[in-house]
Amino acid sequence: MMISVENLTKRYGAVTALDGLTFAIEPGVVGLVGANGAGKSTMIKILLGLLPATTGGARVLDLDVATDGPTIRQRVGYMPEHDCLPADMSATEFVLHMARMSGLPLTAARERTADTLRHVGLYEERYRSMGGYSTGMKQRVKLAQALVHDPGMLLLDEPTNGLDPAGRDQMLALLRRIGTEFGIPMLVTSHLLGELEQVCDHIVVVDGGRLLRSTSTADVTSASRILAIEVNERVDDLGRALHAAGLSVHPAGRQIEVELVDDSTYDIVLDTVVQLGVGLHRLERRRHRMAEIFRADPTLDPNGQNLQDSQGAPNGVAQSAAAELQQRWASTAGPGAPGTPHHDQRPDEGRQR
Amino acid sequence: MSSNGGVIHDIGFRHYDGPRLGRGYLIRSLYVESLRGCYGLGRSAKSKIMPFLLLTVLVAPAVIIAVVAGVTSMKKLPVDYVGYMFALESAIAIFLAAQAPATVSRDLRFRVMPLYLSRPLSRNDYVAAKYGAMSTALFILIAVPQTVLFIGALLAKMSFWPNAKDWAAGLLGALLLSLVLAGIGLLIASITPRRGFGVAAVITVLLLLSLVSGALASLADINGHPDLAGYFALLNPVSLVQGVLHWLVDADVSYPQPPPGTTGGLVFTAAMFVVIAGCYTLLLARYRKVSAS
Structure with missing residues (x-):
């Protein structure tokens, strides 16, 4: 076990930061998700042994x-x-110092500082004073000082904080690389579930100091029995035609989702598209999204209500609109007008099984 | 990663299985880094100006005296080693005021403490390393000009043993003054994360103590209480060390009255150790409260 937490509670006076958390996680890239103030930073400090737990206990890398x-x-x-x-210090000076503060002898510290800064993507600018760095560069140096001594595990508190979307993606890709290629397990916190689902093997969700979920992302985001179809025009006609062909059809924005029965479903979809003569842009198996873990479980703690609402509300609207459209298609069912097949994109290219 | 220079060949991540040294090494590393930081080494160019300016202020007169003594073939240096240190006490105080905040306030301001505390280093180790670094920086500042004087004296072919003895007394004085001033400076600077406040606070405290103790000592002396006048020198950290040195190596004092007799000497010495130990203990207490986040 990388981290195991047993009935962990932390109180600051009358405020309960963590409330009876119990979970265990295998080594890998693990996300700790929660709103601001959910107790993520408190958890990290307890795991570092810097803060005593009020009751309960935790083990990190099998150490108490x-x-x-x-x-x-x-x-x-x-x-x-x-x-x-x-x-007033350059990134090189700083990371070198931090490497030595982790017990690395000077020569090793020098070597690993240069290596690590390169791995996080800092090149010429590493000799400049860090006062002039952008947020993205600062985050990279912060990551480098945590990584420089080749730790057995990383604890990263909001590594994407303050980054623009491009910087965010780069940081997430870097984390994924550290987790898989470098083989260093890590616990990453974030208040955004969406970004963690891209990189994590396992997700722990806390809210108001309580555990909402501890699940493997593989379970949640495995391929579903839903086929997503995107065409360049006549979406409604295609929906009706597929419905008429006996498939269970759900509109999803500009896409259409059909339930995947077996391989013949692909053939039906392709035949219908060809008959309608529209261009097929996309045909793929939907993956579950992490957000669904909030909708999937109606027995969620009332404390989780706000999280559930923020994710659930837009979906509720979308679902009722979808139901309406579905009815319309069912009533006007009939084969779509045949047309000349043309190939914007070969259907097979978008096909993922 | 996006910023691929195209010419940098990625040889992949290498794991480290060399030695990981213990707390002693961490304290030494922090000590060396902080000592370098006191002179702006490994920092921006701007950080080097103040310490090296003050080092020049302290060393230049010693060089001049040594050269003049050599050229004019003096038989004896015009200043003694301990006296030189106290003649330039204000430059030493300015160095302390400038560099104590650079040593401790900086880590609070930039919130580097969590990085130290998330490593095997303990809070007490941190205090030990910083106290050691600040004291050593002050000792270098004071001992270098004394050593310049000593070398000058030898080059001017003055007699060796009397000079060596006085030089050693000077180094002892440098050590004691460094320990006292470092303690006071770090304690004040550790309260604020703001560098400017730290500088102003250290200067103000040293100036106030010196003014108050000087005024009280003069008043007591004029009103016919020579012993009391001697003891008022306890209030000023610089004259405190001066009193101890007067008793130990018969150094001159700049106050109207020296510490009275052996009792005075013992009281001054005890007070000095109380100040050093007290500052260290208060620093430990201060750093027990510093948040790890």
């Missing part, structure tokens, strides 16, 4: 946080959420 704090801190790398870089 209450008694083996120094050993844990030698073996993990920690990237805090906030700024932590002295403005």
Whole structure:
């Protein structure tokens, strides 16, 4: 087990930051998701052995946080959420110093500093004072100082915080690479579920200090029995035609979703598209989205209500609109007008099984 | 990663299975880094100006005296080693005021503390390394000009042993003054994350203590209480060390009255150790409260 937490509670006076959390996670890229103030940072501090738990306990890399704090801190790398870089120092000087502060002898520290800064994508600018760095560069240095001593595990607190969408994607790709190629397991926190589902093997969701979910992303985002179809025109006609052909059809924005029965479903879809003579842009198996874990479970704790609402409300609207459209198609069922088949894109290219 | 230069060949991540050194090494590393930081080494060019300017202010007169002594073939240096240190006490105080915040306030301001505390280093280790670094920086500042004087004296072919003895006394004075001033400076600077406040606070405290103790000592002396006048020097950290050195190596004092007799000497020495130990203890207490986030 990379991390196991047993009935963990942390109170600051009257405020309960963590409330009886119990979960265990295997090594991998693990996401810890929750709104601001959900207790993510408190959890990390407890895992580092810097903060004592009020009750319960936790183990990190099979070490007890209450008694083996120094050993844990030698073996993990920690990237805090906030700024932590002295403005008057260069990235090289700083990461070198932090490498030595993790116990690396000078020569090894020098070598690994250069390597690590390159891995996180800092090149010439690493000799400049960090005061002039952009947020993206600062986040990279913060990651580098956590990574430089080749830790057995990384604890990353909001590594995508403050980044623009492009920077966010780069950071997530980097994290994925560290987790898979470098083989360093990590716990990543974020308040955005969507970005973690791209990189994590396992997701722990906390809200108001309580555990909502602890699931493997593979379970949640495995391929579903839904086929998504996107055509360049006459979406409604295609929907009616597929319905007439006996498929269960749901409109989804500019796409159409049909239930995948077996391989013949693909043939029916392709035949129908060819008959209608429209261009097929996309034909793929839908993957579940992490957001569905909130909708999927109606027995969620009332504390999770706000999370559920924020994800569920737009979907509720979409679902009723979808139901309406579906009825319309059913009533006007009939074969679509045949037309000349033309191939914008070969249907097979979009086909993913 | 997007910023592929195209010429950088990725040889992949290499794992590290070399030694991971323990706390002693961490304290030493932090000590060396902080000591370098006191002189702006490994920092921006701007950070180097102040410490090296002050080092020049302290060393230049010593060089001049040494050269003049050599050229005019003096038999004895015009200043003694301990006296030189106290003659330039204000430059030492400015160095402390400038560099104590650069040593500790900086880590609070830029929130570097969580990075240290998330490593095997303990809070007490941090205090030990910083106290050591600040004291050493001050010691270098004071001892370098004294050593320049000593070398000058030897080059001017003055007699070796008396000079060596006085030089050693000077180094002892440098050590004691460094420990006292470092403690006071770091304690004040550790309260604020703001560099400017730290500088102003250290200067103000040292100036106030010196003014108050000087005024009280003069008043007591004029009103016919020479012993009391001597003891008022306890209030000022610089004259405190001066008093100890007067008792130990018969150094001159700049106050109207020296510490009275052996009792005075013992009281001054005890007070000095109380100040050093007290500052260190208060620093430990201060850093127990510093948040790890």
